[in-house]
Amino acid sequence: MTNERVCANNAPMPAESVKAWQNESVHGLALCAEHIFKDHIQKAEDLRAQEASYRAGLPKTPDDALRSGLRVIHPEGEDYPEGVEEALHLSFALEAMLRKGELDEAGPSHDAALYVADRITLAMQLVVRQLDYLSDVLGSPGRVARDFP
Secondary structure (H helix, E strand, O other), X not given: XXXXXXXXXXXXXXXXXXXXXXXXXXXXOOOOOHHHXXXXXXXXXXXXXXXXXXXXXXXXXXXXXXXXXXXXXOHHHOOOOOOHHHHHHHHHHHHHHHHHOOXXXXXXXXXXXXXXXXXXXXXXXXXXXXXXXHHHHHHHHHHHHHHOO
């Protein structure tokens, strides 16, 4: 029997269904409902546009990056970025409350400690956001040179 004859007897293979592992590799988007897929794609496109707008607003030159970075580190002539001093002072207050040992029971001291801890968290989240921005600012001229030769 020749190769032509063997191939002629083979029926075409039907299309295969998407396997679970394949669907998982694309975070379930291959087998989800069409409207869910389109919604997910639209959200991703919106986020990509947001990121493009953010990056377009970053400084393009080293001098602009330095000026912008200094504004983040020393806003309005302050010594530290916004939130740093507040977090530092609040952490001292929380330490004092914990040392008193009055925080095990419900009451005003316990509530105050929770408030202070919450404020520290918010202040540190602000600092992290500013430091992330600062990192983007300081890396921006190099990114511009690399991405737009």
